[in-house]
Amino acid sequence: EAQVTQNPRYLITVTGKKLTVTCSQNMNHEYMSWYRQDPGLGLRQIYYSMNVEVTDKGDVPEGYKVSRKEKRNFPLILESPSPNQTSLYFCASSPATTNEKLFFGSGTQLSVL
Amino acid sequence: KNQVEQSPQSLIILEGKNCTLQCNYTVSPFSNLRWYKQDTGRGPVSLTIMTFSENTKSNGRYTATLDADTKQSSLHITASQLSDSASYICVVSRNRRNNAGNMLTFGGGTRLMVKP
Numbered sequence: 001e002a003q004v005t006q007n008p009r010y011l012i013t014v015t016g017k018k019l020t021v022t023c024s025q026n027m028n029h030e031y032m033s034w035y036r037q038d039p040g041l042g043l044r045q046i047y048y049s050m051n052v053e054v055t056d057k058g059d060v061p062e063g064y065k066v067s068r069k070e071k072r073n074f075p076l077i078l079e080s081p082s083p084n085q086t087s088l089y090f091c092a093s094s095p096a097t098t099n100e101k102l103f104f105g106s107g108t109q110l111s112v113l
Numbered sequence: 114k115n116q117v118e119q120s121p122q123s124l125i126i127l128e129g130k131n132c133t134l135q136c137n138y139t140v141s142p143f144s145n146l147r148w149y150k151q152d153t154g155r156g157p158v159s160l161t162i163m164t165f166s167e168n169t170k171s172n173g174r175y176t177a178t179l180d181a182d183t184k185q186s187s188l189h190i191t192a193s194q195l196s197d198s199a200s201y202i203c204v205v206s207r208n209r210r211n212n213a214g215n216m217l218t219f220g221g222g223t224r225l226m227v228k229p
Contacts, residue, residue, distance in 0.1 A: 004156070035219075042117065042202070042219035043157075090156050101147065102217075104156030 002027045006091050006105035013081055014113050021076045021108050023091030029103070031094045032074040033058065034066065036087040037107075043090065049074055081112045115140045117205050117220035125226045130193055134223045136186040136203030144206040144215050148177050148188050151200045151222070160188070160201075193227045200224045 004025045013019055025032065033048035035058075045058030049068040063085055065077040074093075078085060089108045094100040117138045126132050138146070145164045149157035161170045161177040163186070169178045174191045190197055203220040 040221065042221045044219070045217065092156070101159035101162055102157075104158070106156050107154070 002103070004091055004093050004103050004105040006089075006108050008108060009106065010109050012111045012113065015082055016080050019078050019081060021089060021110070023074045023076065023105060024072050025093040025103070026072065027093065027095075027103065028071065029093035029095050030071070031096060032068065033092050034064070034074070034076045035090045035092065036060065037090060038087050046076070083112050086110060086112045115207065115218050117203055117218050119203050119220040119223050121223060122221070123224040123226070125228060126193055128193060128195055128227050128229050131189065131191050132193060132225065134188045134201050134225070136188070136220055138184050138186070138203070138205045138218070140205040140207050140218050142207055143181065144208050146179055146186050147204040147206065148175070148186075149202040149204060151202055153199070157202055190225075195227050195229065198225060198227045
């Protein structure tokens with residue numbers, strides 16, 4: 001089944017403790033991206049990647065890192081999480097970036113205490 | 114400033130009724146406009162994608178319209194079902210500089226509840 005898989009689904013952590021949220025897609029998509037969704041705000045892009053070893057900042061990249069060593073994986077890294085990073089995170093992928101629809105993962109609800 | 118505004122913020126309708134959701138945008142340069150459906154606790158799922166030259170596009174009981182001159186779009190849901198209860202998100206895409214892909218601007222969504 002074609003899908004975007006994120007793990008974990010829920011995560012509670014403390015300020016400053018490094019964490020990684022994994023994202024994997026099995027559709028051979030070139031484009032992958034990370035978003036955060038907060039109440040009252042639309043989805044906001046954190047980072048995106050147009051292909052392997054190519055990543056770039058989105059609207060809200062501060063406090064996050066990503067890597068794209070393989071086509072299928074695009075992990076999101078929080079080196080030193082802070083409470084303002086408590087949010088619902090979505091990974092998404094598409095074949096390209098122009099008129100192709102995005103496929104979203106099921107989301108990761110992160111709470112930073 | 115590139116923005117996407119959706120209205121209403123929330124809407125309650127009875128099962129079987131029709132409804133229309135609105136999306137106004139100021140994104141430029143325009144590439145395409147997308148509507149997504151997001152069930153509670155799930156990732157958004159694509160409903161339609163429309164380019165500049167497309168005025169209307171349907172996906173089952175969902176029909177999206179686009180007026181690129183007034184920068185407005187609507188999503189019409191016909192004969193609503195309980196499973197239509199979800200948030201509907203309007204997303205406008207613009208081209209990045211140096212042809213470095215597209216930038217997406219998301220609206221805040223309309224939360225639709227369909228009651229029996």
